[in-house]
Amino acid sequence: MTQALELRPGVLHWPGYLDRPAQEALAAALREVAREAPFYTPRMPRTGKPFSVRMTNCGPLGWVSDETGYRYQPTHPETGRPWPRIPAALMEAWQALAGYPHPPEACLVNFYGPGTRMGLHQDRDEEDFDAPVLSLSLGDTALFRIGGTGRRDPTVSLRLASGDALLFGGPARLAFHGIDRIMPGTSTLLREPGRINLTLRRVTRP
Numbered sequence: 001m002t003q004a005l006e007l008r009p010g011v012l013h014w015p016g017y018l019d020r021p022a023q024e025a026l027a028a029a030l031r032e033v034a035r036e037a038p039f040y041t042p043r044m045p046r047t048g049k050p051f052s053v054r055m056t057n058c059g060p061l062g063w064v065s066d067e068t069g070y071r072y073q074p075t076h077p078e079t080g081r082p083w084p085r086i087p088a089a090l091m092e093a094w095q096a097l098a099g100y101p102h103p104p105e106a107c108l109v110n111f112y113g114p115g116t117r118m119g120l121h122q123d124r125d126e127e128d129f130d131a132p133v134l135s136l137s138l139g140d141t142a143l144f145r146i147g148g149t150g151r152r153d154p155t156v157s158l159r160l161a162s163g164d165a166l167l168f169g170g171p172a173r174l175a176f177h178g179i180d181r182i183m184p185g186t187s188t189l190l191r192e193p194g195r196i197n198l199t200l201r202r203v204t205r206p
């Protein structure tokens, strides 16, 4: 396994955690996920403004957003069907990296097309903040930014490339983070230009 870099307390980065064959296998597993649970366009609470990022989920619960707010739910908001299972390779990554004895319950799958971004936010819709959030990236490199638990705290930027793993937990569990931009043409992994990010989350208290 590659060595983790600790960017600040509670934020760990494993560049190239998944090698190319593992990335290809995971991309194929995600195409299966997306066949059962198609990517959809979430909307902002209240305003209903569409996100530029498209999303789906796997696991017993999935994170969704629409006019009524952010929440976790067991079914896809458009098909009404249960989310597909979390691929085994992701469960293994959680076991290897999360340092948390209970399995993740949700895996949010984000698709960033060229030109999309994600504003600074906290992941705080979970009941269990003792568990970290584990992120894996596939496809084009992203410029990721992470700060402290205050919106105006100073931030650090890093590139998340295909195969990279990133964990934030402990003192950084509620750190503000976001994606400033996607760098086109930086990966040949996916069939279309863009980036997939997966975040594994524990939602309920065990």
Ligand SMILES: O=C(O)CCC(=O)C(=O)O
Residues within 6 Å of the ligand: 108, 110, 118, 123, 135, 142, 144, 160, 177, 178, 179, 197, 199
């Ligand atoms: O795309 C990323 O690397 C981060 C995604 C994220 O912060 C989220 O889905 O909450």
Ligand SMILES: [Fe+2]
Residues within 6 Å of the ligand: 121, 122, 123, 177
């Ligand atoms: Fe997030």
